[in-house]
Amino acid sequence: MKKLGLCFLILIILIGSLAGCKSQKNDESGTLDEAKKLEKVTLILDWLPNTNHTGIYTALEKGYFAQEGLEVEIIQPQEGDVNALVGAGKGDFGISFQEQVTMARCAKNPIPIKAIAAIIQHNTSGFASPVEKGIKTPKDFEGKKYGSWGTDLERAFLKTLMEKEGADFNKLEILDIASYDFFTSVTKDVDFQWIFYGWDGIAAEVKNFPINFIKLQDVDPQLDFYTPVIITNEKLINDNPEMIKKFLRAVSKGYEFAIENPDESVEYLLKYAPETDRKIAVASQKYLAGEYKKGVDRWGEMKLEVWERFGDWMYKNGLLESKFDAKEAFTNEFLPEK
Helix, strand or coil: CHHHHHHHHHHHHHHHHHHHHHHHHHHHHHHHHHHHCCCCEEEEECCCCHHHHHHHHHHHHHHHHHHCCEEEEECCCCCCCCCHHHHHHCCEEEEEEEHHHHHHHHHHEEEEEEEEECCCCCCCCEEEEHHHCCCCCHHHHHHEEEEEECCCHHHHHHHHHHHHHHHHHHHHHHEEECCCCCCHHHCCCCCCCCCCEEHHHHHHHCCCCCCEEEEHHHHCHHCCCCCCEEEEEEHHHHHHHHHHHHHHHHHHHHHHHHCCCCHHHEEEEEEHHHHHCCCHHHHHHHHCCCCCCCCCCCCCCCCCCHHHHHHHHHHHCCCCCCCCCHHHCCCCCCCCCC
């Protein structure tokens, strides 16, 4: 009887073990099945990973995309224009800028892209110079050398600001030095350059490199626009709107987390951009935490008046090939409800 009881006990243990293995196998299989169900999505960056993108990397690292059933591949641009690539369906989403979206839609052969979220609410860019250059207003641009990225947009900015201050645009010397960074160019070759304060301005603070900074929107409110923005193409909007909503739910959570936790979220970015200067990245992240949704209740929100105002300015300054329909260039419909 004792032997029979012992055999019976061993049998129960074996059955339990097998059941456990079967359960574990089912769990693993379920996990694999779930992984197989993830919808693959591609996002093309505008440039190397930086603090403008932190909310996206936060969403990736914290599993917000996976929670929405998405497997997101973030691609750094190799060749070709992000707007053209997304417009052609070679990427589901991309990082662009309001001026690029506007020009793309007004081109001779329009690119069918649309902005679906503003990463930052206000234009933080402007013209910066070392303090010793004495450039405090656009009037001081006269007789100075400007280091250009070679775009017509810059020239229009400069002309608008100088004319507004009664300065003579023809007295400004413009040099193309796109291969140099701000600190190198204003030290060696030119007097001032166009920068985004969220990176180069913060870097100047970290490096203890005193600068004068003239923010575009402070001189002319027309130059306050959305830069950068997230874009998609019209085909995806028509074919798979639910996927866009899922993507933006995850991204929105990522940026909300970055706003509340800049020190933690910047680590997610640095994991993918380890070559980035940590001190500058941390300081930049803290600065942008106050800019991502400054003045609005919902991250990503865009206003028609901003698109119309800047589009009109671009048209008047000869930057567009045709009149701009602002209502068709952006949408808030895919952003999560507040």
